[in-house]
Amino acid sequence: MPARRPSAAARATTARRVTLSDIAAGCGVSRSTVSLVLGRSPLVHAETRAKVQAELDRQGYVYHRGAASLRSRASNAVALVINDLSNPFFAEFAAGVDAALAEAGYVMLLGSSGESPERQQAVLASLVEHDPAAAILSPAEHSDPARLHRLIGARMPVLVFNRALDAAAGDGWDFLGLDNRRGARLATEHLLGQGHRAIAFFGGHRDSSSCGERRAGYRDALAAAGIAPDPAWLVECAPTRLEAARQAGALFARDPAPTAAVCYNDAVALGLMSGLAARGRRAGVDFALTGFDDIPEAAVSAPPLTTIAVAPRERGMQAARLVLERLAERQYDPDRATQAPRTIVADARLVVRASSLAAPHAAQGTAA
Amino acid sequence: MPARRPSAAARATTARRVTLSDIAAGCGVSRSTVSLVLGRSPLVHAETRAKVQAELDRQGYVYHRGAASLRSRASNAVALVINDLSNPFFAEFAAGVDAALAEAGYVMLLGSSGESPERQQAVLASLVEHDPAAAILSPAEHSDPARLHRLIGARMPVLVFNRALDAAAGDGWDFLGLDNRRGARLATEHLLGQGHRAIAFFGGHRDSSSCGERRAGYRDALAAAGIAPDPAWLVECAPTRLEAARQAGALFARDPAPTAAVCYNDAVALGLMSGLAARGRRAGVDFALTGFDDIPEAAVSAPPLTTIAVAPRERGMQAARLVLERLAERQYDPDRATQAPRTIVADARLVVRASSLAAPHAAQGTAA
DNA sequence: CTGAAAGCGCTTACAG
DNA sequence: CTGAAAGCGCTTACAG
Incomplete structure (x- = not known):
């Protein structure tokens, strides 16, 4: 799994960003308190909360989710890899995934494989570096399940859509297929x-x-x-x-x-x-x-x-919800004792x- | 700009992740050296590089871009907000953006506004927290340019596609329109x-x-x-x-x-x-x-x-390239003295x- | 060519 | 209910 740094990554050149410390200093509380306000903790006194909230707005604070998830080891991104957005079937599917994720407060990382297992591997590797909480994969034909597994195996819940992967049934990945x-x-x-x-x-x-x-x-x-x-x-x-x-x-x-x-x-x-x-x-x-x-x-x-x-759009919403359910399960049951992989077949209509x-x-x- | 923490964010429950320190320890070098190998620095001795590379592969290391970009203040993600993926025009556009970004080693954060300025604002806010290097926005009808500006104003290069924003010509955002x-x-x-x-x-x-x-x-x-x-x-x-x-x-x-x-x-x-x-x-x-x-x-x-x-797909590739150019310009000219906003009109064919x-x-x- | 140290912006026990 | 301190995984001067 050769990790590589981006050939080009843009360095921010704008003014220094507003951080928690700026807000804390701006209204005379500690960073912890600001963090608790951001997290909607009930521990914070209503007045303090209001004061902090006002300062947040005044300085135009933007939450840095990367820093937060580095510390807390939690991510609200989900990776979606499909064959090709120009295909209306996949575009509708992606639209459904997007809608369900957005509703749950998640963000979508999207990549296309163009039916090439090589590109699929590269795209997925690139998305995985962004630390998604889960992945939805509509595999390219002739995908190599073992390679895919090495990349995202047990790191996160994975839902395979549309095309079952050869062999590797006991891989622990869920599958959503059409009937x-x-x-x-x-x-x-x-x-x-x-x-x-x-x-x-x-x-x-x-x-x-x-x-x-x-x-x-x-x-x-x-x-x-x-x-x-x-x-x-x-x-x-x-x-x-x-x-x-x-x-x-x-x-x-x-x-x-x-x-x-x-x-x-x-x-x-x-x-x-x-x-x-x-x-x-x-x-x-x-x-x-x-x-x-x-x-x-x-x-x-x-x-x-x-x-x-x-109904590809409905399938997309279904896929996103399945994956979000898995995420919820993991929170309650970190050892994933009960989590046998599921295979779901969606109905078809004449x-x-x-x-x-x-x-x-x-x-x-x-x-x- | 009220920042809020996710209602639900998945906490990783898998085994501890492999970090630079693990690799360093595993092959008897410092973390700095491993980092230099990852960055393809020519400073590292070929033998050291090979040794580190082997250890990277052996332990299945996955680069944590969030941590890297937190430290280096560089991002390789680009946010794209469109109206609706079910519309083939936008789906093709997104496919083009994706292709050009992937080629340049960038990753796409995708959100849909559904032609609602409210949802557009929410979706964009959510994407911005993921610290994209730039944004491409196909605005919902009746968008409020001032609110959009408050959110992503000068934080990053922005390209507006398809529908010019009312007023705010001097806002410094590029525009790509159809003829x-x-x-x-x-x-x-x-x-x-x-x-x-x-x-x-x-x-x-x-x-x-x-x-x-x-x-x-x-x-x-x-x-x-x-x-x-x-x-x-x-x-x-x-x-x-x-x-x-x-x-x-x-x-x-x-x-x-x-x-x-x-x-x-x-x-x-x-x-x-x-x-x-x-x-x-x-x-x-x-x-x-x-x-x-x-x-x-x-x-x-x-x-x-x-x-x-x-040719919406070509427009998507064009949009992505314009934004990548802006990013490159900023690296050479952090003060952005020369960067007047551009308006580009794409050709139409009978x-x-x-x-x-x-x-x-x-x-x-x-x-x- | 390689290593020790500081720090990016956050969260999270832990005191108080 | 609020604050001081440690640490997530990386990069980046700075020494050597």
Whole structure:
């Protein structure tokens, strides 16, 4: 764990800062008393408190939390590491975390890994130096749990979000995941309900955990309907709009072709729509499809996209609260005897829009 | 400036942390030497350095930046306060800030004001206690510049983004804004180029600075084309999709009605599209319109939205770099003699898509 | 090239 | 209810 000092760190050049000593001197009490006033201690006489409070305001005192937490070994910062803020799913998640933390008087240290385990490690190392009380981590794909552990192992409560870390189940970290399996099952059941029998699972990489879970839910629904999925119905592709548009043709390589597809996520579904259009097929008319995530675009695409809503903002608030609970537990139970790691799976909900409403015969008519 | 201690701050309950003294003791040198190694000082003998480095790794040392910056009065954190991470414009901006800061070895403290000046003040106060070296602020509407100033006035370099603060020009804060005026002029010129003469400006509130600037650009273009805008062409509404859909009818209250509209932003434009559809008009066929921002939905709406791209991610990187430059300047020139506040206006670019391609006669045909 | 000492701004027992 | 003193983990002159 090579610690390194910042290549550049700005030195304050403004006037000397106002400290507790200045306030104490300014109103004739000791620093201890000022500190007690700051801490809202009931020990301080009301008059003294008022006098100190006035001096605090007069001199424009700013609490130096770094000094305080150095002494008291308490921190009110929480580190959040996500993949990418440009992804609305993570942006909403971060917004939820921020809201819940702010409400509890905590401050958020934010870093992005850009799906790179290397950057993730560097970003986390940098955040950890700021002594957060806890961390929320949405791990980059192919993260190395052992390295992450070495960095923040038992230092603080950690909540892993969205993607379970390989192995290391007994690592003591909490996990908050989406109900990928149930979500995909709901989407598949919806298409079955429309009368489709030949339903593809389109997009994602088989080895990613979320893709595996979604495929499992898809299989569950087919199995319950007595359908054995044709292996040709499982089409892999990178979870981006562009790749999905390129791979659309793979769905129609065999005859009979599927009449509907459960897509790995909304980006893939939107890409598939373009790919279908390029082949003269119209989503929601000639072909039925569903997404996953309910990103904002889903409601305004043409046609609007049927998808699985996972409420990322609510998940963010939930994540923050879980971590704050852990912090509270530690205060009462410093030895953490009772603290077995928790795994929480958040519910997923089907949102029906026009993209999935094509009837199977219309789809087959076009395919013929 | 009432400082207050956190209602809840987590006390560390883990094993005693590894400090410089542990490393020093562990390899038989003084703490000073370890500190010099951490600081990559060239003074330390290569062998000593290697020995210390090994001990650092062996004990899993984590640098305590709070203690360091307390002593050295240097910070490597930058505070960012934005309105709302759920807004893709701000999320992209924050992503850009984060990327540029991380590259320079800085850490980001993020808070959201939710467009509330009260929350903005509270959030900023909370971040400032963490002693950031600089701040980037995208102010909530109706911010009180004087109160903001009292909080972070001369403590650190401040960059205001997106919305200029009323008055207080001589406050010494830098400003990075979008070229609202030019952007709206480009959009209006584009519609004029399609042959439209009766062009509305739809959405936004007159008293908001960005709306005022965009209206000015709209007027510039009309004036250059020798057109005096009918006051009925200026329709106000809250900058949300829902409000815009509701207000669509206001465009057609008078006869002849406008055949095109420059919308305040993309949200308004997308709302207007729905409002048009509800009235049996088709954007891009019977009516031409443009947006502003180029949010991700703009590319996938039906029809795709012609808009003004402002590249929020690039703006974020630019903002971070400006602030880092200021920090560097202060190191060389502690008295800040040369540091006049800067105002930088970022370029805006027209992105033509289908929504603006309706010809005026088609629009009038429908209107009749 | 390395070490002993002071001090950054706070909190926290401990006296009184 | 208030104050004097120690110490959190680091850096920084200053000696040597």
